[in-house]
Amino acid sequence: NWGTALRLPRGSLLPSCKRPPPFFRIREKTTAPCQTMGVPKLQVPTPRSFLRKHSREPKLPQRKDLGDKVVLKPHVPKRTEHPIMGLRCEKDFITANVAEAMMSVAKRPLRACVDVRTGDKFLVDDSGLVKKYLKKKDFGKTPSYIKKRKAEAREAQEAAAARLEQHRARKGLTRLSREERERVLQGLKQSWEQVNRAFQGLSVVVDTVPRRLRKEKMEAQMRQLERDVRALERHPAVYVAGE
Structure with a gap:
C-alpha cells in the first residue's frame, strides 16, 4: 500500500558516536593492583599495639631443656669371667727411663742466623746459603x-x-762420505770463484746484446753455485742416485 507512510525510528539514519568513558573509570582500569596510594585494605593498629623499644631486634630462640645426659653403664660381666686382682708389673720404670735417657742421642739445635737488631732470625740449613x-x-x-x-x-x-x-x-741412493762431500763442496766454491773472476772482468757498459746475454748467463751460474753450496753446508748427509 503506497499510501501508508513509513515510520523510521528517530535518529536511525544519523551517524552514531559513542561518548568516551569518564577519566576516573579509565584510571581505575589502567592502574595495576597494589600500585595505588597505599594498600586497598589495611588493618589499622590499635592504640595498645604501638611500636615498642627493641621490638624489631632479632631474638634468640628459647633454650630447650635437654635434661641430664644419660651415661651408659658398662656391660655386665659374664658368669665365666673372673676379676683381675693382685697383678703387679715387675718393670722398673725409673731404671728404664734412666737407661733410655743415657742411650738416646742429644737433639742438636737448629742453626739460625739473626740479621736484624730486633732479633728476627731464619734457619741457615734450609736457606740455601750452606753448601x-x-x-x-x-x-x-x-x-x-x-x-x-x-x-x-x-x-x-x-x-x-x-x-x-x-x-x-x-x-739406489748412495750416501757420500765426509771426504767426498768436502771435495764436492770445495769444487763448487772454486767454480764460483772462477765465474766471479770472469764476471768482474766484464765491461761496465753493456751496450750490445751478446754482452748482456753473457752477463745474465754468468749471474745465473753464480746464483746456482751459491744455492748448491748452501745446500751442501746445511745438510751433512748427502745422497746421490745411482747411474
Missing part, C-alpha cells in the same frame, strides 16, 4: 736415569738411521 750438597758422592754428576734416557734415544736414532739407509739403498 751441604758438595760432599755428596754424586755431586756434579749426571744422574743414571738421564744417562739411560740418552742411551735409549741414541739407540732409537741409530735404528731409524739404519732403516732409512736400507730404504734408500733399495732405491
Whole structure:
C-alpha cells in the first residue's frame, strides 16, 4: 500500500558516536593492583599495639631443656669371667727411663742466623746459603736415569738411521762420505770463484746484446753455485742416485 507512510525510528539514519568513558573509570582500569596510594585494605593498629623499644631486634630462640645426659653403664660381666686382682708389673720404670735417657742421642739445635737488631732470625740449613750438597758422592754428576734416557734415544736414532739407509739403498741412493762431500763442496766454491773472476772482468757498459746475454748467463751460474753450496753446508748427509 503506497499510501501508508513509513515510520523510521528517530535518529536511525544519523551517524552514531559513542561518548568516551569518564577519566576516573579509565584510571581505575589502567592502574595495576597494589600500585595505588597505599594498600586497598589495611588493618589499622590499635592504640595498645604501638611500636615498642627493641621490638624489631632479632631474638634468640628459647633454650630447650635437654635434661641430664644419660651415661651408659658398662656391660655386665659374664658368669665365666673372673676379676683381675693382685697383678703387679715387675718393670722398673725409673731404671728404664734412666737407661733410655743415657742411650738416646742429644737433639742438636737448629742453626739460625739473626740479621736484624730486633732479633728476627731464619734457619741457615734450609736457606740455601750452606753448601751441604758438595760432599755428596754424586755431586756434579749426571744422574743414571738421564744417562739411560740418552742411551735409549741414541739407540732409537741409530735404528731409524739404519732403516732409512736400507730404504734408500733399495732405491739406489748412495750416501757420500765426509771426504767426498768436502771435495764436492770445495769444487763448487772454486767454480764460483772462477765465474766471479770472469764476471768482474766484464765491461761496465753493456751496450750490445751478446754482452748482456753473457752477463745474465754468468749471474745465473753464480746464483746456482751459491744455492748448491748452501745446500751442501746445511745438510751433512748427502745422497746421490745411482747411474
